[in-house]
Amino acid sequence: MLWRRRTYLDRAAGAAGNPSSPHEEGRRAKAMLENARTDIARLVEVRSDDVIFTSGATESNALAILGHVRERRRGASGGTHALYLPTAHASIVENMQLLAADGVLVETLPIQGGRVDTDRLADMLRRETVLVSMDAVCGETGIVWNTREVAQVLQNAPGGFAAGRVLLHVDASQAPLTEKITRTHFGADLLTLDASKVGVTRGIGALVAHRTIAIAPLYRGGGQERALRSGTEAPELAQSFAAALRAAVSGRAAFRAAAKRDRAVLIRVITDTIPNVYIQEGRAQAPHILNLSFPGRDTDYLVALLDEAGFAVSTRSACETDSQDGSRAVFALTGDRERARATLRISWDSRVRSRSLARFAAALARAVAFIDTTGCR
Secondary structure, eight states, X not given: OOOOOOOOOOGGGOSSOOTTOOSHHHHHHHHHXXXXXXXHXXXXXSOGXXXXXXXXXXXXXXXXXXXXXXXXXXXXXXXXXXXEOTTSOHHHHHHHHHHHHTTOEEEEOOEETTEEOHHHHHHHOOTTEEEEEEESBOTTTOBBOOHHHHHHHHHTSOOOSTTOOOEEEEEOTTOTTTSOOOHHHHTOSXXXXXXXXXXXXXXXXXXXXXXXXXXXXXXXXXXXXXXXXXXXXXXXXXXXXXXXXXXXXXXXXXXXXXXXXXXXXXXXXXXXXXXXXXXXXXXXXXXXXXXXXXXXXXXXXXXXXXXXXTOOOBSSOGGGTTOSSOOHHHHHHHOOXXXXXXXXXXXXXXXXXXXXHHHHHHHHHHHHHHHHHHTOO
């Protein structure tokens, strides 16, 4: 076939090919999108049409929680019950609160020793229970939660509504750098992923859910993504997302081992040089996240001092930095308000070298000493 110069006259559909358009540019965009979907599906070990692209973890969590519970409520004769992990990201906690405001009975999962207490969970389940939502790795403390044990409890639970059993939603946004990301590894029915927590790409995430799972869309539009997430897809972002996940999976073992060594050194240096410091962690721990408490110190000021010294850290999740009550996750774990109000989260990836963490530990010790001697608490 002879080559012909092409003129793009579908600007109203987008500056580049729209994946929903029938022409050559649209077909290329569609192929890029579906190749990325297939790549992610292979990494998670699911069917490609199980992968629903979203704008990120917040939207994926909302679609899983609001979408599934609302669909299960439709036509149900009794009440509806859902549970969530109180240390989870705000997009889990606050969407559960939206359900509560709409009449759903919502309760928090019981925690004991950095794990979900599965014995107590079994006693909390009822015929009306439709969903349990939790994260795989706590973004503030790095605790790796026992999702598979929770899944086992739900699988053994008595039947709920006739429409189906109790499902488990797992937000695995923080998991790919150090944990396996297959759906069966987490025991999840619905699984959330986010590109920005894996690489540098922002603005795209995914909800992994089989077609047989009942989900109501949060809004209507063009019917993209199985009619669950209308709106023009972003093939380039999807391609970058898939590439970042591939890199995380291939580099996971090496990074996990290095992060574990660096974490041990960092903890030893910090506890040797700084008095009255507490570590928040669980029985299972993502090694690249370290959460510390400095009771009696102003950790917002500490963050500013470290920023001036060239180190970017935070007191808690970026989505909750305006909270005046401190870290919700740390308080749920410890029950100690002083520890929750004086937290510092350090997290890193493979681009950060051991010597940089050593320099950080020294800068942290100097900054805390300055706060202690000047009384800036």
